Amino acid sequence: MKRFLMGVLATLVVGVAIGAAVVYSGTFDVSADTPHSPLVHRLIETTRERAIERRAREVAAPANLADAERVRRGAGNYAAMCMECHLAPGQANSEIRMGLYPAPPDLARPASTPENIAARQFWIIKHGIKATGMPAWSKGGIEDEAIWDMVAFLQQMPALTPGQYLALVESSDGHSHGGITDMKDMHGESGGTPTAPPKARGHDNSDGHAH
Numbered sequence: 001m002k003r004f005l006m007g008v009l010a011t012l013v014v015g016v017a018i019g020a021a022v023v024y025s026g027t028f029d030v031s032a033d034t035p036h037s038p039l040v041h042r043l044i045e046t047t048r049e050r051a052i053e054r055r056a057r058e059v060a061a062p063a064n065l066a067d068a069e070r071v072r073r074g075a076g077n078y079a080a081m082c083m084e085c086h087l088a089p090g091q092a093n094s095e096i097r098m099g100l101y102p103a104p105p106d107l108a109r110p111a112s113t114p115e116n117i118a119a120r121q122f123w124i125i126k127h128g129i130k131a132t133g134m135p136a137w138s139k140g141g142i143e144d145e146a147i148w149d150m151v152a153f154l155q156q157m158p159a160l161t162p163g164q165y166l167a168l169v170e171s172s173d174g175h176s177h178g179g180i181t182d183m184k185d186m187h188g189e190s191g192g193t194p195t196a197p198p199k200a201r202g203h204d205n206s207d208g209h210a211h
Ligand code: HEC
Pocket: 048, 077, 078, 081, 082, 083, 084, 085, 086, 100, 101, 102, 103, 104, 105, 111, 113, 120, 121, 122, 124, 125, 129, 132, 133, 134, 135, 137, 150
């Protein structure tokens, strides 16, 4: 028994020493352009999925998620705050998305985890995910109702053509989620929503964004 305990202790000490060596030596690769090893990736992914699944169980989706008004309002906010990372119908990729690790999922495609999807999306949008590019939008002052509107829109987006997407965004109130009121300071002169086709947008100012 004593020998066994000594063995456990020795293993622990070696484990802590290896951990400290990894942390302090500076050899761990934190760059976003090299992926994690399969083991680390698996560990992080499982931790994330279990944590979200557990918390999303507590979230009750409103009954009127298919409501056209919700979808319309959600479209404008999605285009203003999310599209750059999560794409839109007809948009193949974006510069920021190509560089992010983990890559933001393409939300214009049907979700790969359809179970409890609305609650899951609500929880993730509200709280964000640590050490990824996904912000906690509640910290930016976005209210729960506006988050549900975006969730409502997300349920529809995979079925939209690029034209239908643009029409819906144009019909919405643009960027209008409550919370932060001075949109001019936050989002440029108009404070509105980018409505031009995704491909044409963002690259029309040759002196500005030109690489
Ligand atoms: C700066 C980039 C960025 C922006 C902007 C962003 N996200 Fe994300 N989002 C991410 C990343 C990265 C992930 C994946 C995190 C991970 O894999 O752990 C993610 C994950 C998600 C997921 C989970 C998808 C799934 O089922 O796994 C949802 C839903 C989501 N984001 C919605 C939104 C919405 C809605 C907005 C706008 C209000 C938004 N995101 C803005 C980067 C972003």
